Amino acid sequence: MRExxxxxxxxxxxxxxxxxxxxxxxxxxxxxLEAEQALAAKFSCSMKDIEIIALENNIIPERYQRxxxxxxxxxxxxxxxxxxxxxxxLGGLGGLAGELLARMGVGSLVLxxxxxxxxxxLNRQLLSSQExxxxxxxxxARERIxxxxxxxxxxxxxxxxxxxxxxxxxxxxxxxxxCLDNLKTRFLLQxxxxxxxxxxxxxAIAQFYGQVTTILPGDKxxxxxxxAYKEEMNKGIEKQxxxxxxxxxxxxxxxxxxxxxxLLNKGTLLRNRLLYIDTLDGNCEQVQLAFENDK
Numbered sequence: 102m103r104e105x106x107x108x109x110x111x112x113x114x115x116x117x118x119x120x121x122x123x124x125x126x127x128x129x130x131x132x133x134l135e136a137e138q139a140l141a142a143k144f145s146c147s148m149k150d151i152e153i154i155a156l157e158n159n160i161i162p163e164r165y166q167r168x169x170x171x172x173x174x175x176x177x178x179x180x181x182x183x184x185x186x187x188x189x190x191l192g193g194l195g196g197l198a199g200e201l202l203a204r205m206g207v208g209s210l211v212l213x214x215x216x217x218x219x220x221x222x223l224n225r226q227l228l229s230s231q232e233x234x235x236x237x238x239x240x241x242a243r244e245r246i247x248x249x250x251x252x253x254x255x256x257x258x259x260x261x262x263x264x265x266x267x268x269x270x271x272x273x274x275x276x277x278x279x280c281l282d283n284l285k286t287r288f289l290l291q292x293x294x295x296x297x298x299x300x301x302x303x304x305a306i307a308q309f310y311g312q313v314t315t316i317l318p319g320d321k322x323x324x325x326x327x328x329a330y331k332e333e334m335n336k337g338i339e340k341q342x343x344x345x346x347x348x349x350x351x352x353x354x355x356x357x358x359x360x361x362x363x364l365l366n367k368g369t370l371l372r373n374r375l376l377y378i379d380t381l382d383g384n385c386e387q388v389q390l391a392f393e394n395d396k
């Protein structure tokens with residue numbers, strides 16, 4: 102954005118800002134969604150641009166007020182708005198993961214899935230409904246995220262990940278969320294993230310069980326969990342055990358927490374550790390994975 106436009110928006114923000122009270126009774130300067138939309142229309146710019154300039158001037162878009170204590174204040178929220186995250190697979194895991202990232206204010210999302218909704222998705226996939234059966238999951242996710250947070254910019258690909266397209270699809274991403282349902286494509290995605298110097302947050306589910314780990318470039322990641330990929334490994338155990346509504350919601354939430362930790366450089370990542378969740382017996386355990394220099 103040109104500097105003269107930025108200066109005009111800063112000046113206009115002065116009359117749009119209002120005083121707010123946080124839950125702890127501290128005062129802050131806030132920007133309502135209505136004012137944000139009006140400024141974006143007036144200056145022919147994106148709502149994301151308005152939010153960035155507001156936060157740079159210690160004005161809080163009201164939609165993020167309850168997030169600031171978690172993300173590290175205005176600077177943390179700015180960091181999220183300037184970040185790009187990919188969500189590959191938009192079913193049980195990815196449908197929720199994409200929405201949660203949008204609600205947290207991750208400014209750019211890349212959404213990838215070539216599949217359409219079927220009746221068997223209705224038991225667990227947040228974005229599926231009786232009205233959108235047969236529609237592309239990526240297109241439905243785009244419309245849902247627009248409704249949740251229209252400041253989020255999206256690149257949407259109604260196609261499956263392949264060896265020939267994967268690098269181009271995730272090219273702009275700092276972090277990619279693995280919400281896939283087959284090992285062959287998961288391995289392709291990990292290899293591409295390593296080439297692109299992007300973090301990969303892996304999640305998988307089956308029945309009452311789930312797992313999450315964060316893989317940075319150079320880590321063994323899926324190799325440490327599964328060993329070398331073989332074609333007969335491609336069908337996961339979830340095909341027999343099934344997937345209820347609750348497990349994908351839990352695992353997707355944990356994946357998004359890992360994404361936020363990567364982007365904000367906050368906390369301890371599940372790097373070289375597999376978090377295994379057994380909701381049937383109410384147990385969680387961490388499995389140490391091999392480090393990159395292990396033989």
